[in-house]
Amino acid sequence: MICPFCRHDDSRVVDSRPVEEGTQIRRRRECPECGQRFSTQEVALLNIIKRSGATEPFSRAKVLVGVRKACQGRPVDEDDLVLLAQRVEETLRATGQAEIEAQEVGMAILAPLRELDEVAYLRYASVYRNFTSLEDFEGEIALLRALPSSANSSSTATPSTSKETSNSPITREVKSTEKVDSNSAMQKITSKN
Template sequence: MKCPFCGGVENKVMDSRVSRDGNAIRRRRECLACGRRFTTYEYIEEMLPTVVKKDGRREPFDRNKIRMGIRKACEKRPISTETIESLVTEVERFCQDYSGEEIRSSMIGEKIMKLLKELDGVAYVRFASVYRQFRDVNDFLEELKEFKQLHDLKKEKEP
């Protein structure tokens, strides 16, 4: 495993744990060249559908792209790295369970928005603003209005 800091290839595993959902092994490693520590995740490689972008381009599913998008939306929010990884795993599982060889990027985006909406309103709106490419403040306000209506409905149903 190559060190993300110095590029050294010699390292030792300091700690290994099974993730909460049981789908990955989290390893803390220490680079023998620079002494810095980093975390890696080990997953079972499964066949994932090809992602079809809005413009028709096709590209392989990229777990890291999902992680980066969710992480950006959750920036400065009280959301743990483990929770973010759990969301990424849920999106990946959603794609694995999809019955076709190709999946539209819009389906993935909608799944992420659904998960973020349940988790954190601010993260949801951040992701939605990029994903839906809000053109101006009115688009943003419309999304907030819709989110607030759903949020108010949930509150009414709570005992």
């Protein structure tokens, strides 16, 4: 690494430590030319592929902005939102992929948001899944009622009524862990898909 003081093109690592709960490594370096010490941080990049095809780095701040809008006027602490954004990032990083579709970010947000606040979940899902009618809301509410209550639930399954056929680990996990009663509301939703 180039020394920021004398621009010498080499430095040696004096110390390395994990920071930010192991998601980053802080390295203390020393320049053999001028003897100055400096710190660097190493982070594994996680890029999001937008619908347009452009890529951008994952941003917890963007997750927070979207979730804050859904939680507006709801009894949800800022700390809970920060924790939700952290869970979303951990879920995405756990896939082991360096690039993730934007759609998968939305899927990763839905499960912890449902556990946090069902009304906020419904608001977010209505935008994310592009609800166009009252029936879309009724169907999602029927799914929420069929699932265990968020207060008693330890599951991170998210009800999915969309026509997604992605092969990503997040989508596969959601589809394989869905447990929904086969009542008339479910039959109505299934017939729509």
